[in-house]
Amino acid sequence: MTVAALQYLTGFGSEHETEALDGALPKGQFSPQRCPYGLYAEQFSTTAFTAPRAHNRRSWTYRLRPSVVMGGFTPWSQSNWLTAPLQGGHPSPEPMRWSPPPAPEQPLTFIEGVTTVAVNGDARSQCGLAIHLYQANRGMGDSAFYNADGELLLLPEQGELSLFTEFGRLQVAPGEIAVIPRGVKFKVDPVNGPLRGYLAENYGAPLTLPERGPVGANGFANERDFLYPVAWFEDRKAPHQLFCKFAGGFHSAPLSHSPFDVVAWTGNSAPYKYELSRFNVMGSVSFDHPDPSIFTVLTSPSDTAGWANLDFVIFPPRWMVAEHTFRPPWFHRNVMSEFMGLIKGQYDAKADGFLPGGMSLHNCMTPHGPDAAVHAQGSTTDLKPERYRDTLAFMLESRYLLEPTPHALNSTLRQQDYAQCWQGLESQFNGHR
Numbered sequence: 293m294t295v296a297a298l299q300y301l302t303g304f305g306s307e308h309e310t311e312a313l314d315g316a317l318p319k320g321q322f323s324p325q326r327c328p329y330g331l332y333a334e335q336f337s338t339t340a341f342t343a344p345r346a347h348n349r350r351s352w353t354y355r356l357r358p359s360v361v362m363g364g365f366t367p368w369s370q371s372n373w374l375t376a377p378l379q380g381g382h383p384s385p386e387p388m389r390w391s392p393p394p395a396p397e398q399p400l401t402f403i404e405g406v407t408t409v410a411v412n413g414d415a416r417s418q419c420g421l422a423i424h425l426y427q428a429n430r431g432m433g434d435s436a437f438y439n440a441d442g443e444l445l446l447l448p449e450q451g452e453l454s455l456f457t458e459f460g461r462l463q464v465a466p467g468e469i470a471v472i473p474r475g476v477k478f479k480v481d482p483v484n485g486p487l488r489g490y491l492a493e494n495y496g497a498p499l500t501l502p503e504r505g506p507v508g509a510n511g512f513a514n515e516r517d518f519l520y521p522v523a524w525f526e527d528r529k530a531p532h533q534l535f536c537k538f539a540g541g542f543h544s545a546p547l548s549h550s551p552f553d554v555v556a557w558t559g560n561s562a563p564y565k566y567e568l569s570r571f572n573v574m575g576s577v578s579f580d581h582p583d584p585s586i587f588t589v590l591t592s593p594s595d596t597a598g599w600a601n602l603d604f605v606i607f608p609p610r611w612m613v614a615e616h617t618f619r620p621p622w623f624h625r626n627v628m629s630e631f632m633g634l635i636k637g638q639y640d641a642k643a644d645g646f647l648p649g650g651m652s653l654h655n656c657m658t659p660h661g662p663d664a665a666v667h668a669q670g671s672t673t674d675l676k677p678e679r680y681r682d683t684l685a686f687m688l689e690s691r692y693l694l695e696p697t698p699h700a701l702n703s704t705l706r707q708q709d710y711a712q713c714w715q716g717l718e719s720q721f722n723g724h725r
């Protein structure tokens with residue numbers, strides 16, 4: 293399927309407004325006695341009404357029918373998509389790494405093709421996150437899905453996807469990300485080939501831009517580069533299926549019509565996308581390897597300042613110029629838990645074994661760092677300015693430790709010999725300075 297170039301609104305968290313029909317958006321008020329075109333007004337809130345103004349997220353939608361016009365829910369199952377907390381015992385502190393999954397043999401929609409890798413927190417308490425892989429090779433037809441348990445951050449690694457949402461349509465390719473707020477009805481269709489990627493499910497506070505501190509008013513991910521859909525609707529009376537995940541359970545309800553029936557909307561809670569190459573990278577122009585927090589694209593804060601529920605961090609193409617410095621990531625142990633994936637190319641801390649579509653997990657206090665080959669190279673290389681090209685790794689970092697699912701732990705894709713990559717690091721102590 294080809295999709296004509298889509299239009300977008302620009303600006304992170306702005307009070308956007310858009311109408312698919314002229315005059316569909318009420319003027320000067322949200323809830324007139326009668327809305328233009330006979331539409332129904334429906335407010336959509338993803339923060340509490342009383343959340344501070346700077347964090348408040350809500351939109352007003354003007355639609356053919358209010359969302360409550362639907363059949364009853366019946367249980368449905370998607371047994372690979374798990375929700376925190378798991379009933380597991382004690383998670384292992386081992387460093388873990390997995391090879392990328394092969395293409396599925398059976399037909400899978402996006403929702404059917406989600407497999408959970410690790411979770412933390414508790415979805416019912418709106419705390420923590422889940423990390424999944426997705427694979428899909430067919431569209432969702434006349435169905436839609438919403439997730440009451442959290443916001444979804446899509447990181448495509450293979451295949452462009454067409455995202456249909458109540459707020460409009462977005463097209464998202466590898467190298468871009470999309471965020472779907474908690475509760476938004478959507479469907480994902482492949483554009484021209486199978487889909488594979490990573491999915492973070494954020495049970496906590498909605499993702500937002502990190503502070504810039506002394507960097508100033510510009511840089512990192514700039515607000516203007518976040519793209520929101522324009523209103524788009526279909527007036528289609530045909531049986532649809534609405535799936536949802538609520539408190540970890542899957543449910544399905546019949547609809548007599550398309551759920552994509554929002555003719556106009558205004559507000560700051562809506563799906564958005566972002567091209568990661570727009571990230572204005574900051575780095576060291578003197579010496580030493582800075583903390584990876586300089587690469588934070590989006591953050592979901594916890595209730596403790598600076599300790600994120602979820603930080604989404606990227607390692608994009610950039611220049612490395614630090615002098616008299618060991619340039620690759622250092623060896624370290626961290627109270628924060630680190631999950632990594634690779635969209636493209638090679639990651640500077642690992643010479644082998646960390647592949648696009650693969651992943652690694654270094655949990656709270658688990659030692660890790662460059663493998664022996666990277667350490668040898670980084671300690672001896674001539675420190676000319678060097679451009680890191682064609683590379684895009686990312687990290688999902690959380691203050692809550694990550695519990696891998698039984699599926700991930702027992703997967704044949706798990707590299708049982710991962711820790712061997714550090715075993716060549718012999719003592720070089722020689723008694724001299």
Ligand SMILES: O=C(O)Cc1cc(O)ccc1O
Nearest residue numbers: 583584621622630641660687
């Ligand atoms: O572990 C990793 O590879 C991620 C990472 C990268 C970096 O540049 C510094 C610290 C860090 O945790």
Ligand SMILES: [Fe+2]
Nearest residue numbers: 624630654660
């Ligand atoms: Fe790390």
